[in-house]
Amino acid sequence: GAGVSQSPSNKVTEKGKDVELRCDPISGHTALYWYRQSLGQGLEFLIYFQGNSAPDKSGLPSDRFSAERTGGSVSTLTIQRTQQEDSAVYLCASSLGGKTDTQYFGPGTRLTVL
Amino acid sequence: GENVEQHPSTLSVQEGDSAVIKCTYSDSASNYFPWYKQELGKRPQLIIDIRSNVGEKKDQRIAVTLNKTAKHFSLHITETQPEDSAVYFCALRAAGNKLTFGGGTRVLVKP
Numbered sequence: 001g002a003g004v005s006q007s008p009s010n011k012v013t014e015k016g017k018d019v020e021l022r023c024d025p026i027s028g029h030t031a032l033y034w035y036r037q038s039l040g041q042g043l044e045f046l047i048y049f050q051g052n053s054a055p056d057k058s059g060l061p062s063d064r065f066s067a068e069r070t071g072g073s074v075s076t077l078t079i080q081r082t083q084q085e086d087s088a089v090y091l092c093a094s095s096l097g098g099k100t101d102t103q104y105f106g107p108g109t110r111l112t113v114l
Numbered sequence: 115g116e117n118v119e120q121h122p123s124t125l126s127v128q129e130g131d132s133a134v135i136k137c138t139y140s141d142s143a144s145n146y147f148p149w150y151k152q153e154l155g156k157r158p159q160l161i162i163d164i165r166s167n168v169g170e171k172k173d174q175r176i177a178v179t180l181n182k183t184a185k186h187f188s189l190h191i192t193e194t195q196p197e198d199s200a201v202y203f204c205a206l207r208a209a210g211n212k213l214t215f216g217g218g219t220r221v222l223v224k225p
Contacts, residue, residue: 031211042120042203043158043215056210091157095211102148103213105157 002026004106006092012112013082021077021109025094032075033093033103034067043091049075050097082113116141116208120216128224133191135219137204140185146207147180147187152218153200161202162189194223 005024013019025032034046045059049069060066064082069075079086089110093103120137127133137147148163164171164178164187171178175194180187187206191198204216 033212035215042217043205043213045212045214048210048212050211056212059212097211102160102163105150105159107157 004092004094004104006090006106006109008109009107010110010112012114014114015084016081018078018080019082019111021079021090021111023075023077023092023094023106025073025075025092026104028096029094029104030072030097031095031101031103032069033095034075034077035091035093036088037091037108038088046077046090079111082111084113087111087113116144116206116214118204118206118214118216120204120219122219123217124220124222126222126224127194129194129196131194133189133194133198133221133223135189135202135204135221136186137188137206137216138186139206141206141208142182142185144185144206144208147178148205148213149178149189150203150205150215151200152203158203191221194221196223196225199223 007022030051032049035043037043047067048056064080067077089108091108092106095101095103118139145166150158151161152158162178164180175192177190201218201220203218205213
């Protein structure tokens with residue numbers, strides 16, 4: 001079946017502008033995660049949604065970052081007043097929801113803030 | 115939060131040789147340890163994982179070992195091939211469902 005999809009694949013924006021990144025998880029997956037990967041670095045956890053529970057926002061780096069998950073499916077990560085240090089690849093992953101279930105990653109959105 | 119140290123950061127091996135990557139952690143509550151492979155410009159993909167009630171798991175040329183007492187786990191790739199060249203990330207899950215990743219190991223297999 002279809003894997004995790006993300007859009008756009010690339011986004012170039014000017015410093016100070018807001019951006020929205022979209023993630024479509026695998027159908028039936030109740031858990032959805034956002035990670036950030038800076039150039040040549042590891043993956044940094046941002047936020048996690050599980051069903052109807054309150055999201056785990058412990059990884060969001062500042063209050064400029066927020067995320068929503070509507071209807072338990074599609075998620076949007078919003079970055080307000082973007083800064084150059086926000087430039088990175090933003091990866092979304094989904095899983096069935098169990099504690100040891102495999103997380104499947106999307107292709108990522110490469111964000112460049114000029 | 116949980117910290118995962120991954121070594122080495124780069125690893126160059128001759129085709130046919132073995133490659134070993136090691137990760138250490140501090141939280142004894144960690145109970146799930148996946149390894150991901152990320153080829154250049156592509157998404158991370160799970161290659162093998164191990165749960166805390168198992169000490170070793172093998173899948174063809176890839177194996178993972180876990181030492182819960184010493185709090186480290188390792189990825190072993192035998193008979194390396196050029197297509198094994200990629201960045202490998204260890205990860206673990208402790209409290210909650212989020213994964214904490216190591217910094218990655220860039221593996222280069224020389225033909």
